[in-house]
Amino acid sequence: MPKAKYSQCSNRTQYKTSITIGFDDNGKRITKSIYGKSSADLERKVHEYRLYLEENPYDAVKHNFKEYATKWCDTKSIGVEKATYKMYKTVIDFNLLNLHDKELNEITRQDVQDVINHHALKARTCQKIKITINQILKQAKKDGLIKDNFADDLVIPKYVPETKRPLMPHEAKLSVLTTFSDRESCYIRMIKNCGLRREEALALQKDCFNFEKNTVTISKAIHFDKNQATIKDPKSKASKRTLPLLKSDIDFLKAYLDKLNTPYLFTSLQSKELISEQSFKRMFESIIDKMNAKATTEKLPQVGDDLTSHIFRHDYATALYYAGIGVKEAQYLLGHSSVRITLEIYTHLDSLANHEEISNKLEDYNKTRM
Template identity: 25%
Template sequence: MTVKIKTYKLQNNETRYKFHIYIGTDPLTGKEKTTTRSGFKTKKDAKDAYLTLQQEVRNGTYGTVAKDTYGEVYDLWLEQYENTVEDSTLLKTKRIFQNHILPAFGSYRIANIDGAICQKHVNQWSKKLKRFSMVKNYAALVIKYAIKHGIIDKNPFELVEMPVIKSKISIDDDDEEFENFYSREQLVQFLSYLQEDENIKKQTVFRLLAFSGMRKGEVFGLRWSDIDFETFEIRITKAVKRGEDGLYLGTTKNGKSRTIKIDQETMELLKLWRIEQDVFFSAKKINTKTKKQLVFSNTFNALQDPNKTVLWLSDLLKQHQLEHITTHGLRHTHCSLLFEAGASIKEVQYRLGHSDVKTTLEIYAHVTQKTKAGTIDKFTDFLNNESDEN
């Protein structure tokens, strides 16, 4: 009997092998059942697997117990998954599995995982992780892969009831939840201290973050060719990301480019920084006049680690005893103040590069919640003014 092995291509153009095989008759419907196995690197591996399955079907032992562990199926799933996502996403996914999922499920035989086991680990995750539902969804991807490839036939994660996290209210800390953004007054104060800093690069980075709403990876992905000093425009096309092999230039978070206007003072600061950058690298005999020259490179004129801003910002806040904020908080600040200034939801969504308007609306809801505090004052003032006139 001829074994029918087929070839297919991965996204990286590597060749893989797969086969389709009859595995018996469904006792409930009487219909023939088949399964597909794929991901084999050689034709021989695929043929060996085919013959093994064929013998199990003949012996009546196929499907009784899948001997594959969750960890082994994860390795097969990962081999295909890594060709469908960016390196930065792959790195984050691997960390989620290595830190949370594989320690819990890795050694289990995948056929023996039931709803009770899944529920137990989801409950455990919910007690220590804020985004436990995301971890559960990732864990289920390996189960779905096993179903797709005929290793098991049911998804025990479908039986899981997601825990409800009850908010704990403290009479001491009521309404004191940390908010990662500045008010208009706080931002003005922050910028005034920033101007005193002798490091022009640091000045320019934080000024740009505050006045553009860009992500820090997008700021460090800028090239001078992206900045138009005549039209006061910045074209955002890429971002610095972290993969397993280190930093690299990738697409923006939503995969789309956008062009935004920037204020004159920020543009003037960018010009000053460009002069200083040229002087610094000229002393090292490094040419910065190329089209690919980064606006904010490291001291070796390579990609700057965006996390460098954590140290810069921490020093600035401690030095001047300012309210704590993160680098991403400056982006949130820009968004909030845009709404307070009267910008539309669509304008803000485009400027910040939100792929989903839901993200923009969540920030809008926060700002409108803040403005409600002044509503009763407006009402009272209106009535009092009317009374005074009478």
């Protein structure tokens, strides 16, 4: 047994030594002091502790869960989407409060399951908790701080995304009949007739348009942070695409671009800078107000309170389906990273079409029995 370097304590009744049990994040040595009644007793205790660490290596250095999770989250602020980072931070700061004072290697599957059970009525929240804890434990295991990642064993309620509603017939009609400002009209045409996401439409510049080929190229997206807008890459590689313009939109777009004195299609009205989040909200509220005013004069139903930019984009996907555009081509036009997303839309529309067809056949059959 190798002898430890030891010293006699000042009271001369104990012997003391320090052994290295790890290193902190700055590479500084972490030590543990061990005491014995005699040098032989000290050697025995050192030997026993080293054997213990061989069998329980994760108990050597303690890491507070909140500190580790917060530091992990901070490193993610660069490598992931802003929305993903915000999800991680919210879960750590608010949903995992009961784990904040625990040591990382002492947290059990049941500890996290209890947190999930507390939010059992909110399936999406439970899903976010499981995703976040899985990523934290995955990194902790890679860092050699825990033995197992038990996240896969966590039980969460099934999350069923809300079915996105379509653009209603009267809303589609109002989007054509209503008189908008040129800026508002341009926005509606881009999200409804080209199927652009909000962030893609707001990032458009003049040089995105090719009127020789009558196309618009999507290569950037806008991101709002505390009301300020910045330009970034779009949602995924698949989001970068070139789309055909409707013939009915070309003359309007040419005229609109010609009178712009900035490279961007959508700017704040006063500053002429890239549109801010508040400026966009005011523009979209104006669009809704004008559609509702037109609905009153045309004696049509009012526009739904839940009408969003995405519903106009979904209407474009519906138009592709009924126009007979194939799934793979629709995937490209919509900028979906996976054909599965496009198939979900097409399958849903297929089922609606089948319901109508079945209903018509049943009615025809019943007429023969009368």
